[in-house]
Amino acid sequence: xxxxxxxxxxVEVGGKxxxxxxxxALEPGQxxxxxxxxxxxxxxxxxxxxxxPGYTVTRGRAxxxxxxxxxxxxxxxxxxxxxxxxxxxxxxxxxxLREFLRLACAERGQGFCEFQRSYPHALRRLRMExxxxxxLNVGFSGGEKKRSELLQLYLLRPKVALLxxxxxxxxxxxxxxxxxxxxxxxxxxxxxxxITHYPRILEHVPPSEVFVLDGGSIVERGGPELxxxxxxxGFEVIRR
Amino acid sequence: MTIPQTARLTRDFVEALSxxxxxxxxxxxxxxxxxxxxxxxxLPRFGPDLSALDLSDLAYYARPVEPVRxxxxxxxxxxxxxxxxxxxxxxxxALAGLGAQVDSEVVxxxxxxxxxxxxxxxxSMDQAVKDHPWIQDYFMKTIPPEDNKxxxxxxxxxxxxxxxxxxxxxxxxxxxxxxxxxxxxxxGQFEHTLIVAEPGSSLHYIEGCSAPRFAxxxxxxxxxxxxxxxxxxxRFTTVQNWSKxxxxxxxxxxxxxxxxxxxxxxxxxxxxxxxxxxxTVLLGPGARTENLSFTFxxxxxxxxxxxxxxxxxxGTTSRLISRSVVQGTGRSVFRxxxxxxxxxxxxxxxxxxxxxxxxxxxxxxxIPILRAExxxxxxxxxxxxxxxxxxxxxxxxxxxxxxxxxxxLIVNGFVSPILKEIPLExxxxxxxxxxxxxxxxxx
Ligand SMILES: Nc1ncnc2c1ncn2[C@@H]1O[C@H](COP(=O)(O)OP(=O)(O)OP(=O)(O)O)[C@@H](O)[C@H]1O
Ligand SMILES: [Mg+2]
Numbered sequence: 001x002x003x004x005x006x007x008x009x010x011v012e013v014g015g016k017x018x019x020x021x022x023x024x025a026l027e028p029g030q031x032x033x034x035x036x037x038x039x040x041x042x043x044x045x046x047x048x049x050x051x052x053p054g055y056t057v058t059r060g061r062a063x064x065x066x067x068x069x070x071x072x073x074x075x076x077x078x079x080x081x082x083x084x085x086x087x088x089x090x091x092x093x094x095x096x097l098r099e100f101l102r103l104a105c106a107e108r109g110q111g112f113c114e115f116q117r118s119y120p121h122a123l124r125r126l127r128m129e130x131x132x133x134x135x136l137n138v139g140f141s142g143g144e145k146k147r148s149e150l151l152q153l154y155l156l157r158p159k160v161a162l163l164x165x166x167x168x169x170x171x172x173x174x175x176x177x178x179x180x181x182x183x184x185x186x187x188x189x190x191x192x193x194x195i196t197h198y199p200r201i202l203e204h205v206p207p208s209e210v211f212v213l214d215g216g217s218i219v220e221r222g223g224p225e226l227x228x229x230x231x232x233x234g235f236e237v238i239r240r
Numbered sequence: 241m242t243i244p245q246t247a248r249l250t251r252d253f254v255e256a257l258s259x260x261x262x263x264x265x266x267x268x269x270x271x272x273x274x275x276x277x278x279x280x281x282x283l284p285r286f287g288p289d290l291s292a293l294d295l296s297d298l299a300y301y302a303r304p305v306e307p308v309r310x311x312x313x314x315x316x317x318x319x320x321x322x323x324x325x326x327x328x329x330x331x332x333x334a335l336a337g338l339g340a341q342v343d344s345e346v347v348x349x350x351x352x353x354x355x356x357x358x359x360x361x362x363x364s365m366d367q368a369v370k371d372h373p374w375i376q377d378y379f380m381k382t383i384p385p386e387d388n389k390x391x392x393x394x395x396x397x398x399x400x401x402x403x404x405x406x407x408x409x410x411x412x413x414x415x416x417x418x419x420x421x422x423x424x425x426x427x428g429q430f431e432h433t434l435i436v437a438e439p440g441s442s443l444h445y446i447e448g449c450s451a452p453r454f455a456x457x458x459x460x461x462x463x464x465x466x467x468x469x470x471x472x473x474x475r476f477t478t479v480q481n482w483s484k485x486x487x488x489x490x491x492x493x494x495x496x497x498x499x500x501x502x503x504x505x506x507x508x509x510x511x512x513x514x515x516x517x518x519x520t521v522l523l524g525p526g527a528r529t530e531n532l533s534f535t536f537x538x539x540x541x542x543x544x545x546x547x548x549x550x551x552x553x554x555g556t557t558s559r560l561i562s563r564s565v566v567q568g569t570g571r572s573v574f575r576x577x578x579x580x581x582x583x584x585x586x587x588x589x590x591x592x593x594x595x596x597x598x599x600x601x602x603x604x605x606x607i608p609i610l611r612a613e614x615x616x617x618x619x620x621x622x623x624x625x626x627x628x629x630x631x632x633x634x635x636x637x638x639x640x641x642x643x644x645x646x647x648x649l650i651v652n653g654f655v656s657p658i659l660k661e662i663p664l665e666x667x668x669x670x671x672x673x674x675x676x677x678x679x680x681x682x683x
Pocket of ligand 2: 042043044087164
């Protein structure tokens with residue numbers, strides 16, 4: 001049974017309609033991919049689901065485990081098991097990465113002792129040992145920010161993970177690390193949606209389904225081969 | 241004769257206070273001189289509105305609790321207050337000595353035997369004035385009554401406070417602390433703190449302050465004088481959480497001789513009105529000072545703070561850093577003043593103030609006054625005012641933190657350069673206060 005179900009979702013940003021009826025469902029333990037041209041609304045979909053106040057849902061619904069998601073404030077969506085890895089994570093000065101993660105894990109029901117074990121493990125898993133004493137995303141390079149998002153995801157073990165371009169600006173080795181972490185998470189039952197422009201990450205974590213967003217709605221669905229075709233020929237493939 | 245518990249501020253009252261305390265003649269004369277100066281000095285011509293402070297409706301002396309030797313001997317109510325403030329615990333774990341004052345008098349004092357054996361004097365100011373006649377050479381010499389109306393008032397009616405003398409070369413490894421509690425409605429608390437650090441010595445002194453909330457206004461007007469002799473190091477930390485009916489109008493000043501270092505660390509979380517401008521006069525070559533200030537102005541509060549460095553010798557340095565957070569209809573003003581005299585060649589001064597506004601009604605002002613009378617000087621100044629970024633707030637909430645938790649984390653991060661310098665137990669209290677205020681505001 002699908003864990004996240006989106007039906008007829010309409011979203012406006014800054015008074016401008018961006019999504020006009022998106023239908024989507026994510027399955028537990030499966031990896032899904034969302035592709036689409038720049039400006040087609042991929043981040044809009046992810047941010048609206050996470051509850052960013054600037055993104056207004058005008059129609060449609062979204063449920064997590066059958067419960068309405070859209071009426072909840074962002075932190076309650078997160079506590080129910082939704083996670084968004086940001087395309088552009090903000091820097092937060094003076095807030096230590098460790099302290100922040102401890103608080104966030106506590107809200108997901110992880111006790112202090114559990115955190116004492118899981119945190120060093122997650123740092124090692126993403127080769128981020130050197131970031132332990134750092135402030136949250138402050139001064140992180142583009143690729144390091146992506147790894148920091150994955151670190152958070154890995155620790156929080158959500159039911160649904162929306163990953164907005166986890167692969168952009170990431171070097172070959174880091175891409176492999178990130179992909180492995182995603183695969184491990186999916187194997188643990190998380191439903192994953194990877195938003196990406198490149199089929200490369202999908203070679204490491206083959207998706208069960210690929211969605212293409214254009215003109216405000218899902219215009220194409222397919223298997224991994226759809227990602228390849230787009231990678232080779234561009235979005236003309238679907239417009240024909 | 242005993243000291244009248246509530247009193248109009250008259251010559252008779254001041255004489256009764258002095259005689260009941262059994263003070264030497266010079267102190268009685270000093271008090272009367274201060275009273276005369278007070279009467280002819282106008283209220284400060286800058287800063288917050290003090291018109292609601294009724295100086296004729298104050299208890300200038302109150303002694304609700306008698307001094308004791310053990311925490312257990314305190315009356316139940318105040319004992320419970322001190323326990324809740326975890327003073328006995330801090331005394332055991334983290335301090336070399338502790339004094340606690342309720343309203344006008346010190347009620348408890350302790351000092352580790354090994355620190356006493358080093359020759360350190362840690363006494364109530366009242367007792368010290370009687371025991372050490374040489375204090376006359378220091379008392380209100382750093383801040384004379386003519387300086388401002390509240391300095392003069394303080395000089396006339398001061399009571400309680402701390403005297404510390406650190407012998408030459410003695411380093412007091414663990415902090416000494418004093419806690420000031422106002423317990424009586426509409427009381428005035430006027431403790432006097434004098435620290436004399438002899439050459440090559442070092443000391444960290446911590447002050448904490450609090451009061452329950454009453455309907456009528458109370459006044460806290462303490463004075464701190466620090467004399468840091470050649471090569472000594474003094475750090476003075478204050479965290480005040482006065483209730484929102486307290487006028488907190490203080491005078492704090494240090495003299496730093498050659499190569500001495502004086503650090504002021506201030507956390508201002510409470511009071512209705514605060515006026516606080518810790519000052520260091522850098523008198524000897526190579527003397528340095530650092531002034532770290534954190535203020536949190538909530539609804540209806542006006543925290544008018546600042547820092548002053550007066551460079552009077554070559555090669556002196558100062559760093560004045562402030563972080564202000566303003567919420568609701570709160571208001572913060574920071575006055576960063578640096579004065580470099582002609583003889584202070586090669587002086588360096590840096591002033592940095594950042595403010596975080598949490599609400600549209602919050603108001604802030606930074607008033608830097610940089611005056612250099614020599615060209616051979618490095619002066620730096622930065623000021624920023626910002627709001628909590630919605631992107632940051634959403635990011636943290638998307639990880640499961642409530643809006644209050646997220647706000648508190650962002651604000652904590654903003655003040656972390658100063659928070660890092662505040663002793664742990666106060667830093668924890670401070671976080672608690674921030675989080676509580678956001679929970680209240682956000683609901
Ligand atoms: N505040 C705003 N006001 C008006 N339009 C906006 C605003 N924010 C986003 N948009 C528009 O919404 C559309 C969708 O943006 P979105 O970021 O969702 O695209 P995307 O598919 O994620 O693109 P990319 O691949 O470049 O990341 C774009 O045309 C963008 O310009
Ligand atoms: Mg995007």
